[in-house]
Amino acid sequence: MDFSKLFISFLLLQFLFNNPSMVHAGPNCSPYLFREYLGAEGQNVTFADVPINANVEFHFILSFAIDYTDSSPPLPTNGYFNVYWDADNLSPSLVSSIKAEYPNVKVAMSLAGDTVDGFNASFNPTSIDSWVRNAIYSVTNLVKEYNLDGIDIDYEHFKTDPDTFAECIGRLLYYLKQNKIVSFTSIAPYEDVDVQPHYLALWRKYGHLIDYVNFQFYAYPKGTNVSQFLQYFETQRCNYEGGKILVSFGTDESGGLKPQNGFFNATSILKSEGKLEGIFIWSADDSKKDNFYYEKQAQDLLAT
Incomplete structure (x- = not known):
């Protein structure tokens, strides 16, 4: 018997026994991810309002930080991002509190979104270098101020070509x-002739820096059925080959496949085929009226 190896094993076990946090860095999470956007609709939703299943990895996504001024009308700031989410109910101290309470929770912020005060939140750089410089400065400051873990890119309007978008966002992510x-x-x-080319250009050049694709399946037409949804999913798996494609639905009046029409049936099929990475919902603000019923259902599916 090799007593030296036995002694080392004994010391290791003793160390782990006295330091249980080293055995499990966090809760016993499922391999699936749940994400929820919140803060854009002014419904006074807080982190504590949203049900959190301790057995899934959970990301809150603050919506939105926008590189526009708060003037009327809002004006582009060439990469200098300002907080447009509900900063009173989603403050830095509340970010820290929810993360301390739930070890499985991380918090990100989403950049841009659809509109700002009724105007398109367009990607509108003066130049690649100046936009990247301003974005690095402002995004870094917001991440540190709010104790954030990640960022999400959600530009939906563009005043430049796909290659410029790819280079600006890619350099920022890098x-x-x-x-x-x-x-x-x-x-x-999402699937749109003016939107998708910009993201595909970004994916082709900088896809290795992107951890998740929050594909907006709720941007497909209302009345989407299970079969159509599964076809859409396969199309986007090909477009973002090798990426972690999350499925999604909206709890607002958006389109796509709704939970009451078979979303969870489709998700269960993808799960059984080993294709499911996770679910995200747009948005907690809209889900408040239904007491977050579908958030609970989505997380239960992912946790089992």
Whole structure:
């Protein structure tokens, strides 16, 4: 018997016994991810309102930080991002509190979104270098101020070509990851002739820096059925080959496949086929009216 190896094993077991946090870095989570956007609709939703299943990895996504002024009308700031989410109910101290209470929770912020005060939140850089410089400065400051873990890219309007978008966003993601400012990144594309080409250009060149694809399946037509949804999913798996494609639905009046029409049936099929990475919902603000019924159902599906 090798007593030296036995002694080392004994010391290791003793160390782990006295340091249980080293055995499990967090809760016993399922391999699936649940994400929820919140803060954009002014419904006074807080982190504590949303049900959190301790057995799934959970991301809150603050919506939105926008590179526009708060003037009327809002004006583009060439990459200098300002907080447009509900900062009173989703403050830095509340971010820290929810993360302390739930070890499985991380918090990100989403950049841009659809509109700002009724105007398109367009990607409108003066130049690649100046936009990247301003974005690095402002995003880094917001991440540190709010104790955030990641960022999401959700531009939906563009005043430049796909290659410029790819270069600006790609350089920003590279800096944030290279310098460990954030631990994960995501993009939120959808099927649109003016939108998808920008994200595909970004994916082709900088896809290795993108951890999740929050594909907006709720941007497909209302009345989508299970079969159509599964076809849409396969199309986007091909478009973002190798990416972690999250399925989604909206609790607002958006389209796509709704839970009451078979979303969870489709998700169960993908899960059984080993294709499911996770679910995200737009948005907690809209779900408040239904007491977050579908958030609970989505997380239960992912946890089992």
